[in-house]
Amino acid sequence: MLRRSISGPRSMPEPLPRNLLLGPLVAALLTVLGGPPARAEEGGGGTLILRHGGSAPVEAPRLAADAAIAVSGPTARATITQAFRNTTTEWVEGTYLFPLPEDAAVDAMRLVVGDRVIVADIRERQAARRDYEAARDEGKAAALIEQQRPNLFTNAVANIGPGETVIVQIQYQQTVRRSGDTYSLRLPTVAAPRYNPAPPALLPAADRPGEPDPVPDRNAIFGPVLDPSRHAPVNPLTLAIDLKAGFPLGSVASATHAITVEAPSEDERRIALRDGATAADRDFELTWTPAPGAAPALGLFRERKAGTQTVLAVVTPPAAALPAAPAPRDVIFVIDNSGSMGGTSIRQAKASLLVGLDRLRPGDRFNVVRFDDTMETVFPDVVAADADHLAQAKRFVAGLEARGGTEMLAPLRAALEDAHPEETGRVRQVVFLTDGAIGDEARIFQAVAEERGRTRLFMVGIGSAPNGHLMRHAAELGRGTFTQIASVAEVADRMRDLLVKLESPVVTDLAATFSEEAEVTPAQLPDLYRGEPVTIAARMRPAEGRPTLGTLTLTGRIGDTPWRTVLDLDRAQEGAGIGKVWARARIGEAETARITGRMTPEASDAAILRLALDHGLTTRLTSLVAIDATPRRPRGARLARADLPLNLPAGWDFEALFGQDVPHDPDPILHRRAELIPAAARGIALPQTATxxxxxxxxxxxxxxxxxxxxxxxxxxxx
Structure with a gap:
C-alpha cells in the first residue's frame, strides 16, 4: 500500500435524481426494517448483540438492501442501496462486509442522512481512511467503501444516531456474460466465510522460515456469522432488473430465485423477486436467450467520451468450423471436500465429478485428487478410462465427506504437474471442483501462471456463494473456463455443457490486431471452446481529421485449420459504461502482473492508481469516502462499534464449518439474545473444523x- 499522496483529476459521478434516493425505495426499505425486534427464541430472529474488542455489548444495526440493475446490451449498471437502522439509544458505527461481482467497476457512493445527501469522491486508500476516521471521531456522519478483494468490500458508516436510519447507495458497472446463445448476470449477496492458511508465526520454525503471511489482511475479510439453526436470516434484499437486451428475447429465467417477469416489449423485460424481500444467503443469477432466429451476429459496441472512444467486441467463432475428431485427453479431476463444502455442496461436487467420469471416452486417461487440509490421489498417475479404473474412482468419490480446512495450493500444484510433457498429441485438462472459500487467492494465481504449462484449467464453482474472483481469474490464467453450479438440480445440465466444451477442439494461437493505435485488454487472449466467446476491450484516440476507428482482425487455429475474421469498428453500436469496464479490466491485468512478477509492485501500483483516479474507481489502492460537514454526535457521547452479522450461505453446514463445540460468550445477555460466531475470534481467522x-x-x-x-x-x- 502506497504511503505517498497522489493527486490527479477526480472523476465525479453524475448526480442521481433525489427522488431515487428518498422516494418509494427508501420507504420500502424502512418498511422492511421497521417493527420492534423479535423475541429471542430458538430458531428465531432475536436482537443481535455483538462485541467489538473488549468493549461492552452493543446491538447490531439492522440492515436492508435493494439492488436496482439496468442491463443495456453488453453492460449492466447496478445501484445497491443499503439502509442501516440503529434501534438502540446509543450512537453507533456499523461495519458491513459484502460481496459484489468480481468484475464490478465501483465508481459512485452517496450517503443519505435525513434530508442531507453527501456525495463521495475517490481518494487514495490511506488518505480516505484517515479522513473517515477523523470525521468519525469529530462526530460527523461519514461512510467509507474499501475493496478487500475485487469481489469483496467493506462499508463503514459512522455516527448513526439513536433510532436513526442512514442510507448508503453504491453504484457499479459490469459486463454481461455470454456462453453460446445464453447471456447471464450474477449478483452475489453474502460474503462466505473463507479459509486462511495459518500465518508463519504459528508454524514450526523449520516450516519455510521467513515466509510472509499468505493472507496479511485475514482480519479484514471476515465478519460474524449466524448459525442458521438458531437464528432466522438477516439482511433482507429486494431486487429489480430492467433488461434491455438489444434483440428480441426468448426465455428469461433464474435457477437460484423465484422471479416475476414482465414484458413491455419484445426486447425488454422487467424482473423482480416473486416473494419481495429475500434473505441474503446465496448468489442471484439471471439468464436470458434470444428468440429463435434473433441471435445477434456481431457483438460490437463503443462509447465516446472526452476525446477517446472505447470499443467492446464480443466474438464467437463459428461452431461449424470445428473438426469432428477430438484428440485423446488426460483429465485430472480435483474435488474439494473441506468443511466449507458441508451440506448440499459436497453432494453437488460428487455428483458433478461422477458426471465427468461418465463422459470420459476410450483413449482418454484420468486421475482423481481430493483435498481438505490433506490431499490424496486415487492413482499414482493418470490411468486408462476403462471400466475397472472408473469403478475404483467412483467408489472413492462416493465415500468422500466434508471436513477439514481448505489447503488448495498443494493439490493445485499436483494437478498441474505434467509427468508426460513429451506427449504433445494429447490434450491435458484439470477440472477443479470447489467453492473457492479461501483468502490466499494471490498464491493460487501465481501457481497457475507459473506452472500451467500445456495444461488447461477448468474451474467449477460449487454451492450457493462460490468465490467468483478466484474461480474466474484462475480459469483465465489457466486458459480454461469457469462454470458455476448453484444447486443439485443444475448438475447434469451445467456439467454436460462444460464437458462438451472440454471434448470440443479449441481455437488456439488466438491473436487480435487493430489497424489503429489502441490500448487493448486482455493483453493475452485465451483459448476458446465451443460456444465460448472472446471479449476484447480497447481504448482508442482517433487522430484529428481521421475519425475512423479502423478494423479489428482476429486470427487463430481450429485444429490444423487457420481461422480469421475482420470486424469494422465503425459499425459498432453505441454502448454505456464501456470505458469503466475497460479501466476495470486493465486494473485487473496490472494486479495479475504484480502477483506473477511481470511488473514490479511499484509499477503495478502506479498504473492502478492512475486508472482508478482517472475513472473514479474503487480498488485495492483507492476508496470512496463521503463526509458530512457538520458534527452530529454530542461531544462526550460514546460511539459504539458493531460488525453486522452475515448469513451462512444457503446449503452450508455450520457444524462442519465451525465445529460442533463452538464457544459461547459468557455474557448472559449475549447468551440469551443471540449467538454470533465471529471467525476472527477463533484464533486464526478461518473456517474451523470439528475439533x-x-x-x-x-x-x-x-x-x-x-x-x-x-x-x-x-x-x-x-x-
Whole structure:
C-alpha cells in the first residue's frame, strides 16, 4: 500500500435524481426494517448483540438492501442501496462486509442522512481512511467503501444516531456474460466465510522460515456469522432488473430465485423477486436467450467520451468450423471436500465429478485428487478410462465427506504437474471442483501462471456463494473456463455443457490486431471452446481529421485449420459504461502482473492508481469516502462499534464449518439474545473444523485450578 499522496483529476459521478434516493425505495426499505425486534427464541430472529474488542455489548444495526440493475446490451449498471437502522439509544458505527461481482467497476457512493445527501469522491486508500476516521471521531456522519478483494468490500458508516436510519447507495458497472446463445448476470449477496492458511508465526520454525503471511489482511475479510439453526436470516434484499437486451428475447429465467417477469416489449423485460424481500444467503443469477432466429451476429459496441472512444467486441467463432475428431485427453479431476463444502455442496461436487467420469471416452486417461487440509490421489498417475479404473474412482468419490480446512495450493500444484510433457498429441485438462472459500487467492494465481504449462484449467464453482474472483481469474490464467453450479438440480445440465466444451477442439494461437493505435485488454487472449466467446476491450484516440476507428482482425487455429475474421469498428453500436469496464479490466491485468512478477509492485501500483483516479474507481489502492460537514454526535457521547452479522450461505453446514463445540460468550445477555460466531475470534481467522480444543482448554483450566487448591490445602496441612 502506497504511503505517498497522489493527486490527479477526480472523476465525479453524475448526480442521481433525489427522488431515487428518498422516494418509494427508501420507504420500502424502512418498511422492511421497521417493527420492534423479535423475541429471542430458538430458531428465531432475536436482537443481535455483538462485541467489538473488549468493549461492552452493543446491538447490531439492522440492515436492508435493494439492488436496482439496468442491463443495456453488453453492460449492466447496478445501484445497491443499503439502509442501516440503529434501534438502540446509543450512537453507533456499523461495519458491513459484502460481496459484489468480481468484475464490478465501483465508481459512485452517496450517503443519505435525513434530508442531507453527501456525495463521495475517490481518494487514495490511506488518505480516505484517515479522513473517515477523523470525521468519525469529530462526530460527523461519514461512510467509507474499501475493496478487500475485487469481489469483496467493506462499508463503514459512522455516527448513526439513536433510532436513526442512514442510507448508503453504491453504484457499479459490469459486463454481461455470454456462453453460446445464453447471456447471464450474477449478483452475489453474502460474503462466505473463507479459509486462511495459518500465518508463519504459528508454524514450526523449520516450516519455510521467513515466509510472509499468505493472507496479511485475514482480519479484514471476515465478519460474524449466524448459525442458521438458531437464528432466522438477516439482511433482507429486494431486487429489480430492467433488461434491455438489444434483440428480441426468448426465455428469461433464474435457477437460484423465484422471479416475476414482465414484458413491455419484445426486447425488454422487467424482473423482480416473486416473494419481495429475500434473505441474503446465496448468489442471484439471471439468464436470458434470444428468440429463435434473433441471435445477434456481431457483438460490437463503443462509447465516446472526452476525446477517446472505447470499443467492446464480443466474438464467437463459428461452431461449424470445428473438426469432428477430438484428440485423446488426460483429465485430472480435483474435488474439494473441506468443511466449507458441508451440506448440499459436497453432494453437488460428487455428483458433478461422477458426471465427468461418465463422459470420459476410450483413449482418454484420468486421475482423481481430493483435498481438505490433506490431499490424496486415487492413482499414482493418470490411468486408462476403462471400466475397472472408473469403478475404483467412483467408489472413492462416493465415500468422500466434508471436513477439514481448505489447503488448495498443494493439490493445485499436483494437478498441474505434467509427468508426460513429451506427449504433445494429447490434450491435458484439470477440472477443479470447489467453492473457492479461501483468502490466499494471490498464491493460487501465481501457481497457475507459473506452472500451467500445456495444461488447461477448468474451474467449477460449487454451492450457493462460490468465490467468483478466484474461480474466474484462475480459469483465465489457466486458459480454461469457469462454470458455476448453484444447486443439485443444475448438475447434469451445467456439467454436460462444460464437458462438451472440454471434448470440443479449441481455437488456439488466438491473436487480435487493430489497424489503429489502441490500448487493448486482455493483453493475452485465451483459448476458446465451443460456444465460448472472446471479449476484447480497447481504448482508442482517433487522430484529428481521421475519425475512423479502423478494423479489428482476429486470427487463430481450429485444429490444423487457420481461422480469421475482420470486424469494422465503425459499425459498432453505441454502448454505456464501456470505458469503466475497460479501466476495470486493465486494473485487473496490472494486479495479475504484480502477483506473477511481470511488473514490479511499484509499477503495478502506479498504473492502478492512475486508472482508478482517472475513472473514479474503487480498488485495492483507492476508496470512496463521503463526509458530512457538520458534527452530529454530542461531544462526550460514546460511539459504539458493531460488525453486522452475515448469513451462512444457503446449503452450508455450520457444524462442519465451525465445529460442533463452538464457544459461547459468557455474557448472559449475549447468551440469551443471540449467538454470533465471529471467525476472527477463533484464533486464526478461518473456517474451523470439528475439533475439541475448547474442551481441552476448559479441562486444562479445571485441572490447573484443582492443582492450585491441592497445593494450598497441602500447605495448610503442613502448618
Amino acid at each position: 475439541d480444543h475448547e474442551v481441552r482448554l476448559m479441562l486444562g483450566a479445571v485441572l490447573l485450578a484443582l492443582a492450585l487448591l491441592l497445593r494450598i490445602g497441602g500447605r495448610r496441612v503442613a502448618r
